[in-house]
Structures are given as C-alpha cells and as structure tokens.
Amino acid sequence: MSLKREVYEALEAVVGKRWISEDEFVLSGNRVKTPEVPFFYHTADAIIIPGSTEEVQKVLRICNENGICFVPLVSGVSAESFANRAGTVLIQLSRMNKIVEINGLDRYAIIEPGVRHVQLYPELRKRGLSYTAAAVGPGGSVLANFTSSSGDHHNQHNASRSNRYLLGVEMVMPDGEIVRTGSLATDSGWFCPDGPGPGLRGLMKGYFGNHGQLGIITRIAIGLTPCNGPSEIESGGISPNHYVRMISPCSKVYVFNFEHIYHVRDAMLKIGEAEIGATVLKYFYLPATLMMTNSANEFHEKWNGGYKEALSMPLVVHLATQSEKEMAYEEKILFEIMEETGGKRIPREIEKWWDEHMDFFMIVSRLQSVLRLGGGWMPIKLGSDSVTHMCEIGRSIGDFIHDFTDTGKIFDAPENYQIIPMEYGHFAHIELLVNWDRTNPAAGKGIGELRIRSRNNDLENKFHAETTGSLNANMEALGPLYSNCHLWLRRIKEAIDPNGIANPLM
Ligand SMILES: Cc1cc2nc3c(=O)[nH]c(=O)nc-3n(C[C@H](O)[C@H](O)[C@H](O)COP(=O)(O)OP(=O)(O)OC[C@H]3O[C@@H](n4cnc5c(N)ncnc54)[C@H](O)[C@@H]3O)c2cc1C
Numbered sequence: 001m002s003l004k005r006e007v008y009e010a011l012e013a014v015v016g017k018r019w020i021s022e023d024e025f026v027l028s029g030n031r032v033k034t035p036e037v038p039f040f041y042h043t044a045d046a047i048i049i050p051g052s053t054e055e056v057q058k059v060l061r062i063c064n065e066n067g068i069c070f071v072p073l074v075s076g077v078s079a080e081s082f083a084n085r086a087g088t089v090l091i092q093l094s095r096m097n098k099i100v101e102i103n104g105l106d107r108y109a110i111i112e113p114g115v116r117h118v119q120l121y122p123e124l125r126k127r128g129l130s131y132t133a134a135a136v137g138p139g140g141s142v143l144a145n146f147t148s149s150s151g152d153h154h155n156q157h158n159a160s161r162s163n164r165y166l167l168g169v170e171m172v173m174p175d176g177e178i179v180r181t182g183s184l185a186t187d188s189g190w191f192c193p194d195g196p197g198p199g200l201r202g203l204m205k206g207y208f209g210n211h212g213q214l215g216i217i218t219r220i221a222i223g224l225t226p227c228n229g230p231s232e233i234e235s236g237g238i239s240p241n242h243y244v245r246m247i248s249p250c251s252k253v254y255v256f257n258f259e260h261i262y263h264v265r266d267a268m269l270k271i272g273e274a275e276i277g278a279t280v281l282k283y284f285y286l287p288a289t290l291m292m293t294n295s296a297n298e299f300h301e302k303w304n305g306g307y308k309e310a311l312s313m314p315l316v317v318h319l320a321t322q323s324e325k326e327m328a329y330e331e332k333i334l335f336e337i338m339e340e341t342g343g344k345r346i347p348r349e350i351e352k353w354w355d356e357h358m359d360f361f362m363i364v365s366r367l368q369s370v371l372r373l374g375g376g377w378m379p380i381k382l383g384s385d386s387v388t389h390m391c392e393i394g395r396s397i398g399d400f401i402h403d404f405t406d407t408g409k410i411f412d413a414p415e416n417y418q419i420i421p422m423e424y425g426h427f428a429h430i431e432l433l434v435n436w437d438r439t440n441p442a443a444g445k446g447i448g449e450l451r452i453r454s455r456n457n458d459l460e461n462k463f464h465a466e467t468t469g470s471l472n473a474n475m476e477a478l479g480p481l482y483s484n485c486h487l488w489l490r491r492i493k494e495a496i497d498p499n500g501i502a503n504p505l506m
Helices: 005-015 024-028 054-066 117-125 142-147 182-186 261-274 285-291 296-310 326-341 348-356 361-371 387-397 443-459 474-484 485-496
Strands: 045-049 071-073 088-092 101-103 108-109 166-172 179-181 217-224 234-236 244-245 249-258 279-282 312-319 375-385 417-422 427-437
Touching: 005 045, 005 054, 024 045, 024 443, 054 071, 054 088, 054 166, 054 217, 088 417, 101 117, 101 485, 108 117, 108 312, 117 217, 142 217, 166 182, 179 182, 217 443, 249 348, 261 312, 261 326, 261 387, 261 417, 285 296, 285 361, 285 427, 312 326, 361 375, 375 387, 375 443, 387 417, 427 443, 443 474, 474 485
Parallel strands: 045 088, 071 088
Antiparallel strands: 101 108, 108 217, 166 179, 166 217, 234 244, 249 312, 279 312, 279 417, 375 427, 417 427
C-alpha cells in the first residue's frame, strides 16, 4: 500500500524532499532490524525525518486527518518501533539530536529524541556527572529510554531507574496539540516533573513507557547523578579487545559466587541496608562468559572449563567512594556481609575481567558477543518489585525452565537471569535472558512455549515478574495483576488518540 499522492506531497511540503522517502529499498531497509524477533512486520508506506517540534506537529496533523498510523523511532532496536500493519508511516527522529542544555548546578540536561548515549554520556562524565544510562548500546536514544521503553540499568543500586529522573516533557499529541508538563507547563523551566495540578509524568512514562502510543515526545529534561568512580576513564585497545579502566584507589570491583539465590537476596538486602556500593547486581552467567571470550570456540572452552560453575550465581559489587578511608570502610562491611551470607570470591583470573569493563555503558560495545550463540536471544519478564519478591521469582524459574534447557530448545543455562536492586535495595528488577539457535525451527517454536510457561507461572503465583507498558496483548493479560492498569490505559489512549493512529499494537 502506498500513500495517496496528495498526502505524500503534503508531508513532503512539511519536511522537504530530502527528508521523506517511499523508495522500496529505503523502506525495506527500515522494516525490522532484529531478525530473530518472531513477529511479522509490514513495510511502511513512507519514512519521514522531521527536523523540529513544529514539523512533527504538522506531520501528525496530516496523519490524523488522513487516518494514517505512525511509529516514532530513533535507533529502532526495539521490536515496537516498526510498522506492524498496512497504512503506517515511520517517523525517524534522528535529526533532532541537540543537547539543548547541561545544567551542572541544578543537575539536569535537556535533550532532543535523536541524542544517543554515545553523545550525552561522555559530555556528562567529563563534568563529573552521569545519568541512568541503559545498557542498550551507545547508539540508543536517551529520550526513548527515559520516556518510551524500559529504563533499567546496571548501576541502579545506589540510584534508581530512568522513570525517577524524567523531569519536564514536551510532547506532540496525535492531533498535533503540544503538551508541556511539570514546571515547564507554567514557564518555570525544566527542573521539575510536577507542576501545579495533577502530575502527568505517570501518564507520559509510568514505569515502563508506552512505546509512543500517546504521541511523539520532542524534548525532555532528565535529572543527573554524580559519577560512580573517577570521571576520567582510561580506554584503549582495539575492538573486540578494548578496555575501560577506572584507575583510582576509590574504585574497586569484587565478584562473589553463591550457592543459592536466597543467599544472594540476603546479601543484597544487607548491602542496601548498610548503604554501601555503587553497583550491586546478580548478573547473567551466560552473557558474562560470552563477553569474556572472542569466539564461539573460546566460549565453549571456558564455559565447559569451569566458568559455568565459577559464575553460577554471581554477585558483582562495584565500590566507588569519595575517599580511601571510605573505601576501607565499605570493603570491611562488604566482606563481613559476604562472611555472613556465604559469598565466595570467584577466581581472580575471572574477576579481573571486571576491572577493565566495569563501566556498564562501555561493556555494551561488547554486547554483540552475546549474539554469537546462534543469533537468537530474548529478554523475558523485566518486571520489578521488592528484592525478596524478585529472588523468589528467580528461584521459581527452575520450576519450568529445564523442560527447555534439557531438550535443547534454548541454550542450557537455567540460571541465566539477572536481578538488580535499586534505591539501596528498596526495589529490584529481574530479567531472564534466553539464547537459542535461530536457524533451528524447533527452537523458535520453543521460545513461544517458554514465554507462555513463564507468564502462566507468574499469573498462578501472582508474581510481579513481567512489565506492562504499552496497550497490547501482554498488558491485557497482566493488567489484573497490576490494579487493572490495562483498563486505565485503554481509557487514556482513547481520550488522547481517539483515531488509534499512534503506534497501535493491538
Ligand atoms: C541489546 C539490547 C540491550 C538493551 N538493554 C537495555 C537496558 O539495559 N535497559 C533498558 O532500559 N533497555 C534496554 N534495551 C531496550 C531498548 O532498546 C531501550 O530501552 C532503548 O533505550 C530504546 O531506545 P532506542 O533508540 O532503541 O529506541 P527505539 O527502538 O527507536 O524506540 C523505542 C520505543 O520508543 C518509541 N519512541 C522512540 N522515540 C520516541 C519519541 N520521541 N516519542 C515517543 N515514542 C518514541 C518507539 O516507537 C519504540 O516503541 C535493550 C535493547 C537491546 C537491543
């Protein structure tokens, strides 16, 4: 299907000939970027690259008047950033890539959608500042992460996730009206998410983000945090052997292995209570080994040569302090807690890898290694609740996953989940990561079955294990576990987007 001539010409008149295309080779190159995603995608009718909020506004008005669905995107690594039905245009926001302001005093930055982590992170770090940078990779959009999808990251133990740091927001609604929220609504600046009257941050982002289902967000302010560790990072080497070192007596990484997830839980809670540590996470053992190796052969050699056991239940702890005295204090407490909870230091040969890769944002430049095992990978669950609840969910994975790992449907790594506490253990996030051979049709089918088993397990046990974000089949199934949020989101969506054109996912 293609756009009516007059519609295409109207869109072209807004952005200019150079920034719109309906050429087949351009559209098919923008169909879907992750081939293992088992959904069917349509080719969009056009791709439009606006350069300003005003252009976005005009484009959305044309879409709304003509009943054309739109999907905003930046890097497009999310499965929800492509056309899933006929009559859809893609709105690519990468041209709107200005860091409008970095305010070091009040600790916020104002950014446009096309600003990538690789742009913002180094700018902040050299000022001694940081933010909740997702491990999606340097090319991911900061704004998309803060407003529209997910928001967890590896350093949230002594901070929180991106929804907590979203401040003022400017959004173009599907009918072209511009909404400005928080302090921005009263022209008081970008610093606060809530202005006089009801706060709209929950509506814009909630916990997870709604994948552009209420409109296109064109500018946001985010709250900044101080750097964990030294602001100067030494990097070098050539990919894939590059390193990132935080050289300072005030930055140290320890990795402990545990017998059981309940012991990890106890350790996490105690570390949180003591308010020590910059990063604390129970990490996935499969990606850890993959990232430590440069080929499939090397991986199998290490995995079967002791890494699987050495990292079976690993807790990574990064201590980043203001002084050496504080470091000595944190180390003392940490080792006492490990003594009490049974955490054993992993062999130094493995642990030292973290010394050169502790900056998780940088680690992701190694994340492609994770795809080496046959190309199929998928995160499942991604929910949050208390540390105790997350660890109970982690334990329950063993109740069903062996039907998949023992039969070769997915890679045999049953404990391949991560749990990241946040806000010093007042909350935590879980992610179960599965890898499979995407050329094996039986494995592809197995993934579908695994997702259903995982969800049914959560529903039966009333586990808050999976996130609800956008209005889709997942949200409909899980809504009853979360105060019927699906009914509320449906009403909000109908009120803001009565024609259902903003990234419809049902
Ligand atoms: C390898 C990998 C690792 C990842 N790790 C993490 C992680 O550690 N933490 C985490 O939180 N997420 C992670 N993700 C998930 C996700 O990709 C991120 O949340 C990411 O930041 C989204 O940014 P993007 O540039 O990829 O956005 P896109 O894929 O381009 O967009 C994401 C969604 O937001 C919508 N959207 C984009 N821009 C706008 C806008 N301006 N207004 C309204 N809606 C918009 C899109 O329609 C889409 O539904 C990971 C993904 C991959 C592939």
